[in-house]
Amino acid sequence: MYIPQEKYLRTVKAELQQRLNIISQWNIQPGSRILEIGCGQGDSIVILANLVGEEGHVTGVDPAPLDYGDPFTVAQVHANLKSSALGPRITFEQATLQEHLESNPDTQYDYAIFTHCLWYFGSPEELNPMLASLRGRAKRLLIAEFSLDARGDRTTVPHLLATLAQGEESSRVAGVNYDSNIRSLHTPISIKKAASEAGWVLDKESYVDNPPEALDGRREVQAVLSKEYEKGIACEPDEIRRRFAEALVEALKAAIDSLGPGEEVRTMSSWLGCFA
């Protein structure tokens, strides 16, 4: 896929700004040893590696295939980061958290971090054992995920509704549409519940608004308004579930139509939880 360079840079900048807004809330100290779970292409890693300084280290684990990603693959971006000045402070590992912890049984971390990755999990039940396995391995647990909260702003209502629509889809066709961005709809409450069950104690929670340029909201809206999504609904054999899925799409379209001239879909704010 060809993306004009200017547009691509704008997107990258917005994504980095979003991560920076989140991570700057966590007051991470130089010299920290960090484990980032579900690091993807490494958007947060760049910022974290900068914060921990020369004495610190950031390990990013993600089981995603290395050829995932567009216009650059995971492998390309990782190689680029590794060859940068921050390279020595970064380790990437293509592995699940479990694999990583088992193959490094003595490594301890100051922070275990999940930034905007829980919704990609194959199933919401995967979170509990992960959080349990981090007990005794990390001093603090930091989690950021989009909230289900439009925060009174009508330009974020479409992102909320597109998220609910995909949450409905994933409750109906779990495992089938692996391309969906929201396969595992976690919320502040479900995250706090999972953390508590794993023995973590909530220290602080807050919300961070995302920059207007962040594309997550628009991307989720496009996914739900796609022909493919419509086809998926049309295949649903249960009439009443199909109707409910259609109603969610209709509510989304209405929310977009209600935006004023010049108003664009904005990404919802992120919820941040800090556990000890």
Added chain:
Amino acid sequence: MYIPQEKYLRTVKAELQQRLNIISQWNIQPGSRILEIGCGQGDSIVILANLVGEEGHVTGVDPAPLDYGDPFTVAQVHANLKSSALGPRITFEQATLQEHLESNPDTQYDYAIFTHCLWYFGSPEELNPMLASLRGRAKRLLIAEFSLDARGDRTTVPHLLATLAQGEESSRVAGVNYDSNIRSLHTPISIKKAASEAGWVLDKESYVDNPPEALDGRREVQAVLSKEYEKGIACEPDEIRRRFAEALVEALKAAIDSLGPGEEVRTMSSWLGCFA
């Protein structure tokens, strides 16, 4: 249940105003013969009987039990209306539409009207045969139902989300929770589709804002935030469906929390369709 008279009168007034706003869009002529389906206690009938004048007539059919309703039952309200000056222009029949049409095979109507009753149907599939049976018996078909559209107003987002939550519930436990207000989530698109399949042609559609005093939004929010609703979700054996239902309730709570000081939940606007 005891309701202070002043509060009860305010509620009745808001409900009548809401129906008046809707019905006044339809330009109903004096002398008209009207069939109202799902007339309930007769909120719309009062207004319609007034509009059609002495030469007109309004027949209201509803299969609901006559002891339904609080603080006054359907039977009480009907008896009261029948004994009023408008009484001679009104006929109430405890019957389904099918029963009514079959027992009055030669009666023709100028209008067949559904005002805010489709969501009470036991199943959304009930609408199609009803609309088909009205072909040749009524010249025009007028339908009003709440839209799934917050219309850019954050005070109506809770009504939208409470509606979606109950739509989800009815897709999961159809027929079980007969007390739910939304057992059959129809939307402008699903209504237009059903009408078209039954041979009706859309003449005009529009939206009408509901008065700030209308209680529908607050009532649906209360229903979803009730202990009973929570218990219903907790019983859901399918983990992923239970989580999605919980997420809808959480999104609703967030939408309420985001209201400013003095802001109250407002009822969504109504969608109106006029078919010939």
